[in-house]
Amino acid sequence: KAGVTQTPRYLIKTRGQQVTLSCSPISGHRSVSWYQQTPGQGLQFLFEYFSETQRNKGNFPGRFSGRQFSNSRSEMNVSTLELGDSALYLCASSLEGGGGTDTQYFGPGTRLTVL
């Protein structure tokens, strides 16, 4: 069974630009979550999608947005990039949203560098 895939793996952008990251969940998984990892901050929850609906979101500005398609693939978008947006962006998928035996599996991440 293929794992969670994220594209692109690496990205360099300049301040003010916008970026779109893509995540393909494990086949059959309908929940996709996004996290931002920066040094010293651990993984910060961005949002979670299930059946094309955002069910929860973290404390990030409105520049961060996402969506999920009918095939459960998800994208996240960051507009008006700032230097502080440089981070590893991780996507995770699970069957229904996690908990109990419903494990959340992570992709390898997209390393975004903002210059």
Next chain:
Amino acid sequence: DQQVKQNSPSLSVQEGRISILNCDYTNSMFDYFLWYKKYPAEGPTFLISISSIKDKNEDGRFTVFLNKSAKHLSLHIVPSQPGDSAVYFCAALTSGTYKYIFGTGTRLKVLA
């Protein structure tokens, strides 16, 4: 407001000995706890989890202990192996919120 805290940024242990990684939380609504391991340039990998109705869960060399009154959980790795060297994250979830809260991680180094 860091609801899940890992106060030790790093830990070194001799091969064959026990590694104990600690995690504290503040939100009493959390009812599910997990540990993930992360190697450089890879996403976190699920290790072990525990429900709040239990105080211990074991899987091979890995055991997680939960002390709800102290709002504390720990991961024990016995015996530690060099391949266990990685960053370990604890995470917590309140059922129905679909929002995992992660700690900042502890870098474990197992010395051969």
